[in-house]
Amino acid sequence: MKACKLSSLAIGLTYASFAALTLFNWLATTLPLGLKAIAKLAWLTIPGDLGLSVSLLTVALLFLSSAYFDPGTVKGAASMLVGCIVGVAVLAMQLLVVAAGVADAALTCLAGEAAEYALSEGLLRPDVLLGLGPLALTPYSWRRAKSLVEAPQGSIATY
């Protein structure tokens, strides 16, 4: 149980920091505030996209809530499960976007024009890499939620 709480906390904080970074980059590239964007952190590309920042923040909040409510309770388990679902969804969406980008470049080539696509830029991003965490955690959080749902009446901490 403790391990569960700690991992939720860890995931939550990681997502939160990247959410902040992404937000910073967005501000730097959108508003003429004289900020300089941190486009790369080691080999990770940090895009400056407001929507991405909100998504990362959402996952962060969900995992942090899970730790806060304790994953043993209904609210805690629900937060963890929904956090996993959203984390995986964000990962999947980016994969789709990358696939679409590749397809687009391929089509443009077919049409006779030159095109290129940087896979590394599309894949080495926080939404993809961080998303592996929730992905791994999904079966566990699903089972945890199921066990709460199937428990006999009266033995569940009510919300």
Add this chain to the structure above:
Amino acid sequence: MVKVALAGNPNVGKSAIFNELTHGRAWVGNWPGVTVEKKVGRAKINGLDLEVVDLPGIYGLTAYTVDELIARNYIVEEKPDVVVDIVNASNLERNLYLTLSLLEMGINLVVDLNMIDIAESQGYRVDSSKLSRLLGVPVVATVATKRLGIDGLRKAIAEALKRRGEARRIVDYGPKVEEAVARLQSLIESRPELRSLYNPRWAAIKLLEGDQNVEERMRGYASGVEVVSLAGELRAMLEEELGVDLESWMVERRYEAASRIAQACLVQVKPRALTFTDLVDTVVTHKVLGIPLALTTFYMIFQFAFSVSAPLSTLIDWLFGGLLYDAVKGSALPELVKSLIADGLITGIGSILVFLPPIAFLFLAVSALEDVGYMARAAFVVDRVMYRFKLSGRSMIPLILGLGCNVPAIMAARPIEDENDRKATVLVAPCISCSARLPVYVVLAGAFFAGYVGSVILGMYVLGVAVALLLALVFRKTLFRGPSTGFIMELPPYMVPSTSNVAIKTWERTKRFLYKAGTVILLGAMAVWLLSVTGPSGYLGPSALEDPMLLESSWMGILGHALEAVFKPMGWDWRAAAALLFGFVAKEVVVGAMAIMYGVSEEGLSAALRSSFTPLTSLAYMTFVLLYVPCLATVAAIKGELGWRYAALAIAYELALAYVAALSVIGLGLLLGVS
């Protein structure tokens, strides 16, 4: 022709059953006089050819909504041989309310207990034989999404065809009311001309309820007038005695009966204190967590719709703008015909079809989320925000759909119960930046705000939403005054989306866009072409499309110059002005029109624009395009929902708003020292 009608609440799987019975042999039209879709199909049961009609989803049989009236009138006038009432087994009580209402009409009813898999997952089983006994009609169980039980349904329909419908008295309205009903009933029965209008008991009940539609029809006969006035007297008397309005009384009694029957037939298999849905909802509808979750969902819908569909748009663009265009131009047809087809038809249609992928993907995402059940939660979460603008959470879905195309967005506003909310939502929807406006932003932002393109476009979208909400507030405080009643919506349990349902919904919404493309825009594209190749001096020839000098003397050019004076303060030249004119037909056409007028291909447009615009004027132009005049198809949709006067209002207010907004952008820019 033997007729079978399908009735039931919304969201009970009626479309799926319809498809199972007709196997796709169906066509769509309109119910006469209204914009509600009519689905008719053919089915073959036991060698017999049947016509199957899908009635609109309804909760009851009052005369207050268009959908209910359509269903009722169909049953009364067309007299279908069998009516199948599709009931959601996991929401028995509410669905049985309609069943009982239908039984009172005296029709040949078969009850289709659908979605029993969902009921099972909730821990319930329905005793269908008991239900059948209590209702007095055959009951069949099905799971339409898994194709289970359909044969049983077909058999039941075949059996029912051998019988005739009879009125069933299941609801007891209390001794006093029943007495009144009996009196009216016998009076109606004594007159042959009235007897054949409706089932006498049903008519009696409706008259006591004060049903305007039935009253009107009855008054068409001298004997009917007598009946109606008697009903009025009886009603007044009963309301005095019971102390409550008669209609509510009858609705309550009916619901009590539905409740009673549901209790009797539901068998609890697994006791559950907490369902999966409950668990997830603690977070999804959480006061704090629900909001970022909703925002993330919207963002992902957006990504899916625009980024993931990009290759398909590229493909279409290549097909139309490249292959087909070149093929026609390289053929041996006469110049005029070539230009007509290539520059008019193909370019016009192509420029619209390029939008099909993002629009379809958007609708796909929204439909899938609706099926899962998330959309209802999202409406719950945004309701509080919407309330500040005097709208309800129900207005959210139309506004989101508006991001794809305003036309289905306006149609989606129909189920909003509050008339004032509905009108405000419909009038405000065109402010939401639809995908047709996107190319204008891309081209202009690309020309002047390189590096910030995404942000400028985002800004336009945000502006559209902000204006829409603020305008809704204004409308609700002035024209459509009245407290915001909020909305009431069913919150279904979370379900794995059924591919057929989602596909059907997506197709129905995308279809509206395609109709618009196929009709209005086609005409518009041709008009653009025609006005470009002809002028006051006569026919100019297709070379006008290549030669800007020549173009200036065409009708397009003349009109553009005429408008130039109007747009002087914004600094737009005649070409930009003329392009706006064509945007009235369809905003998709603006970029194409501009390309023609600047004499460049669409790729070279950015560069060409730099000589005619400045960053400030381009920003003003984008704002204008965002807000001015809904495209023709949207106007038609508004007219269909609210009538000509509101459609005219929409055009007028948007024109004024756009002009003022564009002017303000210029003014603000000058104030800030930008140029």
Add this chain to the structure above:
Amino acid sequence: MYAPLAMAPEGSYVVVEEIRAGPGLARRLAELGIMKGVVLRVVKSGPGPVIVERPLEGGSSPSPWRLVLGLGMAMKVLVRVS
């Protein structure tokens, strides 16, 4: 004293006492099962939109389908908390 549904505490059972709405809305509410005398359980409370369910008589299991009432609607339904 009756309070609007929007103010009812979360998790409580309430009895609908009065519906302060025009006939159109009242009918819509009735069709969906909310009428005078009906018992509801408040799943998610206000201030703001409300989620309620109609518990089946005698059963302590939740009925699977719930209703969301927008803020405006929830203010018009007056209930007694039991």
